[in-house]
Amino acid sequence: MTRRQLYTGIVSLALASVIFILPFVFIFLTAVKSKQDASRLIFSWPVEWQFWENFLQVLQTRNYLLLLAYFNSTVITVFAVTLLVLFGAMVGYVLQRRPSPWNKVIYGFVLAGLMIPPAVVPTIWVLQSIGLFKTITGMIFIQVAYGLAFSVLLFRSFIATIPRDLDEAALIDGATPLQIFFRVILPLLKPVTVTVIVVQSISIFNDFTNPLYYLPGRENVTVQLTLYNFQGQFQTQFNLLFMNILLVTIPPLIIYIFFNRQIVAGMTAGAVKG
């Protein structure tokens, strides 16, 4: 490393600390302050540390609403991501392996799925008519419908790297289409599957807009909605509001620490080919 690289690094780190790290420090400091201390909104060392008090108080607010929200968000995320992996891999597989005029149509829909904003009120109308409006099940399927295009694209391009000889060898070994897919192809998709799981989990867990529209009501609250609800309620209790923000920020941080390679792979999938 040259002297120049060292100095540039130090200057960059100083700037990045102010611009990117400071807001997170602010979140943390405000979250552990007392009510009066936090209400001043200033950037200062807490007069007294109330980490546990604030933590427990946030959890207990409105009859343990946050715990319910974590439970709901987890259920939605787990089921939606499972279906996204399964459906995405199956569509990507047929799309990549079986050339047909239909493929162009499917690609058209995939691009539409990536670009077009969902038509919210008509979607509510559809959900109501099939009895899924305001239900966790409906929310799961909505997340599947909206995340499908991205999953299909990732899986399709990965499946292109698996030699077709393997399918044919399995075919000669007497495998049915389902056996070829589940016993030969799916186990080989592990790297891209991890990427899809991680990226989609974060995006579904962080989703605010869709629960806002499709999941109104207290019993179906999700983590992001609690923030929104508390924003009004905690107008005078910034310490609790920021404790909530802190709690919502922690899951992605943990996932990032363990899976940053897969996140990077998923987020930059389009960068090389364009």
Place this chain on the structure above:
Amino acid sequence: MVTQKSPYPYWFVLPAAIVFTVLFLVPTFASFWFSLTRWDLFSTQFIGLENYAQFLREPFLIQGTINTLIFAFATSATKTVIGLLLAVLLTSGIWAQGFLRTVVFFPVLVSTIGIGITFAALMHPTNGVINVALASIGLPGPGWLTDPVLALYSVIIVDLWKGVGLATLIYIAGLATISQDYYEAARMDGATRTQMFFRVTVPLVRPATVTVVTLSLIGGLRSFDLIWAMTRGGPGFSSDVLASVIYKQYQAGFYGLSTAGNVILFALIGLIILPLTVWFNRREVDL
């Protein structure tokens, strides 16, 4: 002619196709019809293009459309330029490079609502950290979110703060595909650092630029949660965008008008993204 069962049956596509059709395609096509109606909780009534006419007439709806364009183009342009510069900096082998990449990227993964609330506090006109810091060096801090002229741009800055890490990450991946040979050849030819950046890096990193511009434009046009968390479209409707107009009209029970906003939004996306994609692809052939 012999027909054999394909080992890649079409029914594999079926479960996905049903979910996608019912929850995405049907509402999308239905929105064209609903946008032509006066639609509330109880009834729908065909009123032709009246909802669209209202979008051209009402100042707050016009404002929302213009704000959407300003938001999308401003965030996309700044993310592209700053993202590329950061990517070049963070691939130049500087000290703490890996940690800096993490720091720049992390906001991408954090809850947008959480970020919005945090920055609303930081931008508080009197107590906010930003204005307190400005005051300490003798500068009068503006009302970032309370000044109608400034509110939209304040949100744009926060969106840049949150999203530039993704652009940087995509550019870093793009830069990694450029062979070092080009830079060595350019150095043999006597190119300066600036010349290398404009003559080698910028043209060769084009696929990444296409991705960054397209993704950030689409994201910018659809943007809702950050604006909603920071200003609720206010003060007044000075920072409203189409997505927040759609939500407000939905809340107010004007479903037809809300849906017309939706149709306008995806017409806008189509009108901007499709020509852009065609243009990007044509340039590709020229290379």
Place this chain on the structure above:
Amino acid sequence: MTSVVLKDIRKSFGSLEVIKAIDLEVEKGEFCVFVGPSGCGKSTLLRMISGLETSTSGQIVIDGEDVTHAEPSKRGIAMVFQSYALYPHLTVRENIGFGLSLAGRPKSEIATKVEKTAESLQLAHLLDRKPKALSGGQRQRVAIGRAIIRNPKVFLFDEPLSNLDAALRSQMRMELTDLHAKLGATMIYVTHDQVEAMTMANKIVVLNAGRIEQVGSPMELYNNPVSPFVAGFIGSPKMNLYEGEVAAAERCGTYGIRPEHLILSKSGGKWRGQVRHIERLGADTVVYLDHPELKQIVARAPGDFEVASGDEIYAMPMSGKEHRFG
């Protein structure tokens, strides 16, 4: 007794006909090699026998049974792929036993059969490894093991040696020949390498542009090629082939003489040419001559033939070794 019969087999992709009316019989226990340049349709033909590719028309019979419309797994065949197609996520044991496991056979039966197969291929000590941890030759043997355990009526090989280096390739040629002798099974083998065809086959099928040029034993093809194509394809260096006036003087359309059937001498012979290039291989010497009418003559002389670039020498065809086509 016949093992595989192809009757008027055709295959088109759209308007492009890649296999044109092929009739062929392969006897039980034969080692039959399909050979030809790339794009001649040999792999397509093999894939049609395997059932991986459907035929546009015609009939395929394996062991007396019409399998034209049968699924690949129901044809009594096994196939060894060019890439070996070993399942990367399974161990050698699981790879070899995959077909039996799909068929839902009891675990103990699979285990015994896998052990036995592995034993016969000297793979027993590698059973718990993944394909990634194997050498090229070992992977090849696992692929063969996966074929053997199916106890097929016909083995199909699709260019199985082309990914190996030269030394290993000649060793695997011997192993495959031994395997054929031991199992006595019918084998159909596709290659573009005429050396593999000559060294391993009982029966060679030369394919060209979707048609069979000639079927015969290696020496039949060498001694009596029916067309200039076969003559040029079998044997190395290639047979000298001449058309036009030279051939007319020999009262034929194409005149051919193999390099090893030309006698070189400094004193006299049929053609006098100038030495342009010499390849000394030790056991013999390949000499390239420039000739005003024939353009180029390639001759092969035994041992270290004494000649220098630029010398004028004579070439004389051995009597009875000349080939005259149409």
